[in-house]
Amino acid sequence: MDQNNYDNLNGVGKRMPYNVPVDFFAKLEENVMREVKAEMAQPVATPRPRAWLSKGFTRFSIAAAAALAVVVGYHALQSQRADNFTAVEEAFANLNEEDQEYLLEVYQEDVFMDEDADELDI
């Protein structure tokens, strides 16, 4: 290759050495749709009615629990406790069932949690 070819990668362009089986994309689409339809068919979890908890109170509770977890975690660190995460788990365990469900619902499927630090490395 001459210099221009190197600079423009003209020797290859966008050509790739990769290929796929016959009908691959149609099959892939069907595989995905099968999984998606199975999820569509699952009953949607509806939140139970809350007799006295307002949304604001719930958020306050979560914030307070999170703050408590941080404080407890900090003191645990200061006292050189072996297992700092236990304090966070305890704080989480002290939440009522609905708030635990809320936290799990919001964060367990968050595909971008810590992505910059851990996965994308960018």
Next chain:
Amino acid sequence: MPIDNNDIIKAIKANPEQGFRELMSRFMEPVYWHIRRLVVAHEDAQDAAQETFVRIYRSLDQYYGERSFSAWIYRIATNEALRMIERNNRRACRALDETDTSFTADAYIDYTDVEAVQLQRAIHTLPTKQQVAFNLRYYDEMSYEEIANVTGSTAGAAKSNYHLAKDKIVEYLKTND
């Protein structure tokens, strides 16, 4: 006429199954090839692509339009590809090592296209962020702004990564001609 991303989002809201099929029709192939360029092996790319679209379906209600729909989808796909690489203990990266014979084990690589194989080897010598930036610019023709949206960086960083990557690739091709 290409399908507009906003039309896809509207279609999904109106009819999830039909709308999602339109989404896959628009993104299935480019997303697969984006993943394939990162993971190399066809079977790995197939698994990661399938998982990508299932995750996209599950996460649709978390898309708030804060970045372009394409960038959002490519971001999920990139993360799935990197998860796959991590899961395979970087098998795919090793596969492109010239001293490793596993590169020749994939039935869906055309080894007779020596230049194309060499270019892929060159790309895989790069750090991940440069690989991603180069691939998105060179193959998917994304703007630096879009690349930044995919990678969670800035347009300046994306541009810098692309040019660094290209220089390294040219150098690799020169020394391994």
